C-alpha cells in the first residue's frame with residue numbers, strides 16, 4: 350500500500366489535502382470551546398453582547414471548517430481516483446508484455462479481478478486515508494487533551510469506556526480482517542466460473558450441463574456471499590455497540606458533571622464542551638477502528654496488484670546495447686538449428702531437435718496428429734516462449750538478439766483460434782496495418798475469400814461484435830487471414846487457419862496467397878491437418894509426439910515416409926483428400 354501511495358500520489362495535491370484536513374480538524378476542535386464560553390459567559394451571565402460575539406465567531410469557524418472539508422474532499426477524491434486510473438494503466442500495459450506462460454500463471458480471471466475490484470479497494474482506502482483516517486488519530490489525541498484541559502475530573506469516565514471500546518474493536522477486527530482478505534480470492538473464483546460459463550455457453554447447452562454449471566456457480570456465489578455477510582455483519586455490529594458505549598459514557602459524564610455543578614465546582618458550559626469532546630473522541634475511535642478493517646483488506650489487494658506489476662515477463666529483451674537489428678534489404682528467411690523446447694515444469698521435451706531452413710518465396714508446411722507440437726513450433730517463431738537450446742533465426746538474425754517489438758514487426762500470424770476485436774471490419778484490418786488504404790483492405794479480403802460476405806454485412810464499416818461472435822467460424826478465420834496478409838511482413842504464419850474452410854475455398858485461398866506479390870517475397874508457414882493443404886509446400890515437416898519423423902516435399906515423403914503415407918492414405922480412405 351505504502352509503495353503504491355508513494356509511487357502514485359501527487360505530492361503537492363496530497364499535501365494540500367492534508368493541510369485542508371488540519372484546518373477542518375482545528376475548526377471542529379475549536380467549536381466546543383466557543384460553545385462552552387458562550388454558555389458560561391453569555392447565557393449564564395445573560396450577556397447579550399457576548400452571545401452575539403461568540404455566535405458570530407462560531408459561524409465563521411464553522412464556515413471555515415466546511416470550506417476546508419470541501420477542499421480536502423476535492424483533493425482526496427481526485428487523488429485517490431487518479432491512483433486507480435494510474436494503477437489500471439500500469440497493470441494493463443505490464444500484462445501486455447506477458448508471455449502465454451505468464452498469463453496462465455496468474456490466470457486471466459484473476460488478472461481481471463486484480464485490475465478492477467482490487468484496484469477499487471485500493472482507491473477507496475486511499476480516499477478514506479486522505480479523508481478520515483488521518484483525521485481520526487489527530488482528532489482523538491487533540492480532543493482528549495482539550496477535554497482534559499477543560500475538565501480533568503470528568504476524564505475518569507474515559508478510563509472505563511475507552512478500554513471497553515478497545516476490546517470490542519479488537520475482537521471484531523480479529524474475526525473480520527481474515528474474512529475481508531478471503532473475499533478477494535472468492536471474487537476471483539466467481540469471475541473464473543462466470544467467464545467460463547459465458548465463453549462456453551454453447552458447449553454447456555449442447556452437453557446439457559446447464560444444471561451442473563449453475564450448481565458450480567451457485568456454490569461459489571453462496572461461498573462468497575456467506576463470507577461477505579459474516580464480514581459486514583461483524584463490522585456493522587461495531588456501530589450500534591459503539592453508540593451504546595458512547596451513550597453510556599455520556600450518562601457517566603452527566604452523572605459526574607451534575608454532581609460537580611451541584612457542588613458549584615464546575616460551570617454548565619464546561620459540561621457541554623466536555624460532552625462534545627467525548628463524542629468527538631468516540632467517533633474518532635470508531636473511524637480509527639475502520640482503518641484496521643479496510644487497510645488490511647486493501648493491503649491484500651495491493652499485494653495482489655503489486656505481484657502482477659513486479660512479475661518479470663519470462664520472455665525478456667536483451668539490453669539495448671546488445672541487440673541486433675534487421676536490415677530492410679535482407680531477404681526473408683526462417684531457420685531452426687537444433688532447437689529443443691520444453692514447457693515449464695514438463696518432464697518431456699515438447700519439440701526435439703528441429704532443423705530446417707526456408708527462404709523468401711518458399712512455403713513451409715507442418716503436419717501431424719493432434720498434440721504433436723505443430724502450434725508449439727509456430728509459437729516459437731514470434732518468441733511467445735523461450736527455447737531450451739538451439740537457435741531460431743529470422744532473416745538471418747537470432748530471434749533472441751532482436752527486441753520482441755522488432756521481431757513482431759516482421760511476423761504476421763493467424764492463430765489457430767481466430768481472435769477478432771470489437772469494432773468494425775475496418776478497425777480489425779487496421780490491426781494488421783494501420784495505414785492500409787481501402788483498396789488494400791478489399792484486396793486482402795478478396796484474397797482471403799471474405800469480400801463477398803463483408804459486402805453483404807455492410808462493407809468495411811460493418812460491426813464486429815465481441816470476439817467476432819456475429820460471424821461464423823469460417824468467416825472469422827477468413828477475416829483473421831485478411832488481417833494477417835494486409836500486414837507487410839517477412840514471415841506469414843497460418844496456424845491451422847484453413848481448417849474451418851471447405852476444400853474448394855481452401856484451395857482457392859492457397860492459390861490466391863501464392864499469387865500475392867507480398868507473400869512471394871516472404872516465407873509462409875502453414876500448419877494443417879489436411880494433406881491437400883500442405884501438398885504443394887516446398888518443405889513439409891511431419892511431427893509426431895514432438896519429434897520430426899519426416900521432412901521433405903510431398904513427393905519425397907510419399908516415397909519414403911511411412912507416417913506421412915499413413916496420414917495421406919487415412920485421408921483418402923475417409924474421402925477427405927479430394928484435392929491432394
Ligand SMILES: Nc1ncnc2c1ncn2[C@@H]1O[C@H](COP(=O)(O)OP(=O)(O)OP(=O)(O)O)[C@@H](O)[C@H]1O
Nearest residue numbers: 449692699717718719720721722723724725726765
Ligand atoms: N501452454 C502449455 N503448457 C504445457 N503444455 C502444453 C501447452 N500447450 C501445449 N502443450 C502440450 O504440448 C503438446 C503439443 O501441443 P500443440 O498445441 O503444439 O499441439 P498441436 O499439434 O498444435 O495440436 P492440435 O492439432 O490439436 O492443435 C501437447 O501435448 C500439449 O498438451
